Amino acid sequence: MKKSDFNYHLPDHLIAQKPLPDRSASRLLCMDRDTGRIDDRQFTDFIDWIDERDLLVFNDTKVIPARLFGRKQTGGKVEILIERILDAHNAIAHVRASKAPKAGAVIELDHGHCCIVLGRENDLFQLEFADANLFALLEQIGHMPLPPYITRADDESDLTRYQTVFAREAGAVAAPTAGLHFDQAMMDRINAKGVRTAFVTLHVGSGTFQPVRVEDLSEHLMHKEFFSVASGTVEAVRQARERGGRVIAIGTTAVRALESASKSGCLEPGFGDTDLFITPGYQFRSVDAMLTNFHLPESTLLMLVSAFAGYESVMNAYRHAIDQSYRFFSYGDAMFLGTLRNTH
Template sequence: MKKSDFNYHLPEHLIAQKPLPDRGASRLLCMDRESGWIADRQFADFIDLIGERDLLVFNDTKVIPARLFGRKQTGGKVEVLVERILDAHHAIAHVRASKSPKAGAVIELDEGHRCLVLGREGDLFQLEFPGANLFELLEQIGHMPLPPYITRADDESDLTRYQTVFAREAGAVAAPTAGLHFDQAMMDKIKTKGAQTAFVTLHVGSGTFQPVRVEDLSEHLMHKEFFSVASDTVDAVRQARERGGRVIAIGTTAVRALESASRSGRLEAGFGDTDLFITPGYQFKSVDAMLTNFHLPESTLLMLVSAFAGYESIMQAYRHAIDQSYRFFSYGDAMFLGEVKERV
């Protein structure tokens, strides 16, 4: 398949610019993975889609306030988006300026902080933050890194709403958006129903928003993201299989973590960088169903869900979502891919 096969027209007004007042108030498009049958529901109905033998796997990554604003010593404005923290004083980052800074340049940040440009790694810059712990600096002067299709500036509410209620491992510069729909009340309902939960970590990078730029998908270079799958999660998956339950991934990032840890053919505990690129024809090894948001045209995530539930079915579901005015992307509505008819 080619990149252009995954294009679709989305009216701009369907791109959600703000979250709904309540996390669980989103709509839920349910699609039966086998037949392609779809139903319009509310996210509150998600609890009816799961059973007591099932295992829900969440991504517990925590979004860091990774966007910084500053100036060059010559006075020009600079925007820094930290892509990955290397240690307490070093990071690689995107730097936006009228003219790219060279090695040795100093960027003056808010509240008297500064960073030094050490060099470049392709499109990214190597930065040093002397005299301050980088995590503490970001908490002090950083802004939440809202996606480029959200055209407003971040505000105080984004500190909590662009973060899942179960976030605990700091390192992402984009939220695992399917998890944003869950509030504590829904987590409690899952526990009451008897379904099990487990966690993986995948630090979502800004590359998740980048469209594929080559028509031939085999030529696409996937961005790398750190992932970790612990032994207790591997055990939880095994136990779910033994009791006849399904492994339901909450978000494409949880899918990528599980499938990255399954490259040997079976799920194994481990951690590292993953560049797994899932396209139609991929054979899933560890995931039976998933909850996801709606994804950008020609994006790797749209290709992933097409691989999971079938290209024609997904494109039909997206056309339906547009016709029914679903809200798209990070702060938008959700979609469930799995067994549906018998469970709703």
């Protein structure tokens, strides 16, 4: 398939610029993976589609305040978006400036901090933050890295709302957005119903928003992201299979983590970098159903969803969502894809 196969027109007013007042107040488009049948629901109805046989797998990554604003020593403005923290004083980052800084350049930051450009590789710069622990510095002066299609500046509410309630492993520069719909009340309802949960970690990189620049998908170079799947999660998946339940991935990032750990043909504990690019024709090994948000046109995430639930069915569901004025992207509504069995 070609990149252009995954294009669609989205009116700007359907791009959610802010979260709803309540996390679980979103709408939920449910699509049967087998038939393509669509039901329009509320997110709180998600509990009706799962039962005690199922396993929900969440991504527990935590978004870091990865956007920094600074100045060159010549006075020019600089915007830094941390892509990956290498250690307490070094990171790889995107740097936006009127003219790209060269190796040895010093970038002055707020509160008297600074960083030094060590070098560059393609679009990314290696930066050294010698005067402070990087995690502490970001907590002090960093901004939440809202996606480029959110056109407003971040505010204090984004510190909590662009973060899942179960976030614990710091390292992401974008939220695993399907998880944003879950509040503690929903987590309690899931537990009360006897539905098991497990966690993986995938540190979402800013590459998740990078456009596919080639028409031939086989030529696309996928960005790398760190993932980890623990032995406890592998065992939880095995037990779900034994009791006839479904493995339901909460978000495309949980899908990528599980499928990256299944490259041998079966799910195994593991960690490292993954550049798994899932397109139609891919054979899923560890995921039976998926909760996800609506994704950008021609994006790798839309391609993954189409691989999972069928290209024609997914594109039809997107047309339906636009016709019904669903809210799109990170702060938007949700979509449940799987064999639908109402357990209410």
